[in-house]
Amino acid sequence: MHAVGIVAAAGSGLRLGADRPKALVPLGGRALVCWAVDTLVDGGVRDVVVAVPAAEHAAFATVLPMDVRLVAGGATRTASVRAALAAVGRRADAVLVHDAARPLTPPDLVTRVLDALAAGARAVVPVLSVVDTTVVVDDDGVVADTVDRAVLRRVQTPQGFAREALVDAYAWLPPDAELTDDAAVVRAAGIPVATVAGDERAAKVTVPHDLALAELQVVR
Ligand SMILES: Nc1ccn([C@@H]2O[C@H](COP(=O)(O)OP(=O)(O)OP(=O)(O)O)[C@@H](O)[C@H]2O)c(=O)n1
Numbered sequence: 425m426h427a428v429g430i431v432a433a434a435g436s437g438l439r440l441g442a443d444r445p446k447a448l449v450p451l452g453g454r455a456l457v458c459w460a461v462d463t464l465v466d467g468g469v470r471d472v473v474v475a476v477p478a479a480e481h482a483a484f485a486t487v488l489p490m491d492v493r494l495v496a497g498g499a500t501r502t503a504s505v506r507a508a509l510a511a512v513g514r515r516a517d518a519v520l521v522h523d524a525a526r527p528l529t530p531p532d533l534v535t536r537v538l539d540a541l542a543a544g545a546r547a548v549v550p551v552l553s554v555v556d557t558t559v560v561v562d563d564d565g566v567v568a569d570t571v572d573r574a575v576l577r578r579v580q581t582p583q584g585f586a587r588e589a590l591v592d593a594y595a596w597l598p599p600d601a602e603l604t605d606d607a608a609v610v611r612a613a614g615i616p617v618a619t620v621a622g623d624e625r626a627a628k629v630t631v632p633h634d635l636a637l638a639e640l641q642v643v644r
């Protein structure tokens with residue numbers, strides 16, 4: 425199977441509040457985006473396209489290896505992945521979409537996703553169970569209900585797709601649509617999404633505390 429990786433790295437990182445785009449923020453001395461690319465490459469996905477903020481192409485080109493292709497991302501994650509997908513050639517059977525914001529994702533998660541695709545899944549996401557009691561809160565901040573968490577899962581990346589399924593789903597999606605992940609795009613297009621076990625180490629760096637935790641994992 426020939427798999428191409430897409431790294432969504434064009435976000436600004438408002439919630440992190442750093443002095444540069446989140447994907448360029450250092451972790452253990454290396455930009456988050458470099459960790460994300462390494463995860464894909466170490467997991468066996470050597471052809472990688474990275475969606476970067478249009479104005480930051482040069483800065484990303486400086487930190488990333490020469491053979492990684494850069495494309496200008498969009499205003500939303502959906503638009504960024506759409507732009508990167510346009511750069512994926514027809515020779516690819518599979519596409520793995522990963523967040524730059526998940527720097528410590530172990531390569532064996534990539535392997536699990538690839539294995540599920542090789543076994544016939546057209547779309548696959550890594551998921552984790554919900555470990556806390558989970559409630560619905562009304563507009564006044566009052567608990568309205570307790571949810572049956574046994575059926576809930578937290579969704580991570582990399583998410584894997586048969587290339588044609590992902591291309592067809594994005595072609596079907598209205599141009600200005602914004603969904604939080606790519607599994608939602610293919611599901612909206614009617615394609616079933618399988619799951620594999622996620623990994624807590626694939627946690628997303630969203631707020632400053634997440635980066636501090638990631639630094640603790642890097643400095644052993
Ligand atoms: N226009 C965008 C927005 C997000 N992303 C990417 O999607 C991933 C997940 O998004 P998130 O963690 O929410 O990143 P940001 O959008 O940068 O964060 P914030 O919402 O705090 O600004 C990140 O790797 C981010 O770079 C992207 O490629 N293009």
Ligand SMILES: C[C@](O)(CO)[C@H](O)COP(=O)(O)O
Nearest residue numbers: 501523579580581604605628
């Ligand atoms: C793609 C993703 O990381 C899967 O969990 C997530 O949906 C990104 O969402 P965010 O709210 O933009 O961080």
